[in-house]
Amino acid sequence: RAIGAAGGRGGAQDRASAVAPSMPGKTHDSGLASFSGRPDELGRELQRVVLGGSTITPTALALARPQADTAARRGALRAEPKLTPESFRFVRDFLQRQAGIALAENKEYFAAVRLAALAEELGLEGVESLVASLRCEPLGKLAERAVDELTINETSFFRDALCFDLLIERLLPPLVARLRPLKRLRVWSAACSTGEEPYSVAMLLRTHFPELASWKLELLATDISQRVLAKAAAGLYTAREIGRGLPRGLLERWFVAEDRHWRVCAAIRALVQFQALNLQKPFPPMEPFD
Numbered sequence: 050r051a052i053g054a055a056g057g058r059g060g061a062q063d064r065a066s067a068v069a070p071s072m073p074g075k076t077h078d079s080g081l082a083s084f085s086g087r088p089d090e091l092g093r094e095l096q097r098v099v100l101g102g103s104t105i106t107p108t109a110l111a112l113a114r115p116q117a118d119t120a121a122r123r124g125a126l127r128a129e130p131k132l133t134p135e136s137f138r139f140v141r142d143f144l145q146r147q148a149g150i151a152l153a154e155n156k157e158y159f160a161a162v163r164l165a166a167l168a169e170e171l172g173l174e175g176v177e178s179l180v181a182s183l184r185c186e187p188l189g190k191l192a193e194r195a196v197d198e199l200t201i202n203e204t205s206f207f208r209d210a211l212c213f214d215l216l217i218e219r220l221l222p223p224l225v226a227r228l229r230p231l232k233r234l235r236v237w238s239a240a241c242s243t244g245e246e247p248y249s250v251a252m253l254l255r256t257h258f259p260e261l262a263s264w265k266l267e268l269l270a271t272d273i274s275q276r277v278l279a280k281a282a283a284g285l286y287t288a289r290e291i292g293r294g295l296p297r298g299l300l301e302r303w304f305v306a307e308d309r310h311w312r313v314c315a316a317i318r319a320l321v322q323f324q325a326l327n328l329q330k331p332f333p334p335m336e337p338f339d
Contacts, residue, residue, distance in 0.1 A: 060084040060091050065155040069203040087158060089129070130165030132157055136180045140164070140199070143183060148196050148273055149329040163198040197274045204242040205293040207249045216250075217257050224339060225258055232264045237338045239328060241270035244281025244321070245290070248313050251320045252303050269338075271326035282323045284313035 052059050061076040066087040076082045084091075132140065140160050141152045152160065161176055168179040171191075182191055207213050228234055234254075238247040247270035254261050272278050291300060291311050304311040326332070 060086070060095070062086070062088060062091060066158045069201065130161040130176045132161045132176060132180070136177060139180060139184065143187060144196065144199050147192060147329065148200070148327060150200065152199065160199060164195065167194060167198050197276050200274050202242040202274060202277045204245045205290070206245045206295040208246065208294060210294070213249065213253060216253060221258065225261070228339065234261065234264055235267045235336065235338045236269070238268065238270040241272050241281060241323070243277045244270065244284065244323070246270075247321045248284065248317060251317045252299050255317065256299065256302070266320050268321045270321050270323050273325070273327045275325055278323050278325060284318045285310050
């Protein structure tokens with residue numbers, strides 16, 4: 050709003066190419082975005098605006114920089130990754146079978162970019178080569194990596210605040226009263242992503258129900274992605290991640306500053322056990338949860 054009031058222009062990524070469409074979607078719904086597109090298109094539009102109508106392509110910029118290293122020059126020349134319609138149908142069916150995740154029809158660009166990065170890491174010729182390998186080996190390590198790349202790990206501390214309000218005010222008080230003779234509480238965060246949700250629950254329990262300090266608390270946090278589980282177990286978050294929903298009082302009470310990051314304190318981390326689990330596959334033996 051301030052930029053527009055000053056005569057400037059603002060843009061936002063389009064919904065189709067966004068990992069979390071609701072984020073740029075709010076900007077579009079507000080009417081504040083004067084232009085939109087994929088990230089590469091936004092860059093070209095910004096160049097056009099800044100340079101007074103003349104557009105310099107990203108390739109030209111990368112090749113013109115004398116300090117650009119060989120890898121950057123190769124990257125500038127690399128074609129934008131694309132999936133054929135048939136390959137994209139296979140990827141959608143593959144992800145549904147492997148992880149129960151429904152990839153929307155407008156996510157072709159997202160899938161192509163994610164899989165192209167994996168193909169480059171593995172030394173494959175391109176995204177279509179990766180898809181061909183998945184067709185031949187749909188259940189091995191490559192399939193696990195592909196599913197990991199295609200999962201959308203959108204989360205934040207105390208996301209959907211109403212749910213946590215209901216936990217504090219309506220659900221937990223009678224549950225704590227019922228379990229008081231046992232002094233044991235088991236909670237399961239079934240798709241925990243990078244850990245913000247189970248840590249939010251742990252902080253909520255410790256803050257609003259002090260009597261639980263003498264109980265046996267068990268918070269199991271599971272996710273299909275080994276990559277996000279590693280981050281979750283470390284409990285280390287950036288200022289941006291902290292700023293997305295974590296109240297200041299809880300930050301000061303339950304986190305420790307480390308350089309420019311914040312780490313969940315040992316007392317809260319000790320309450321949460323992280324474990325890889327694909328909800329589409331048979332579950333291992335598990336005790337009941339409350």
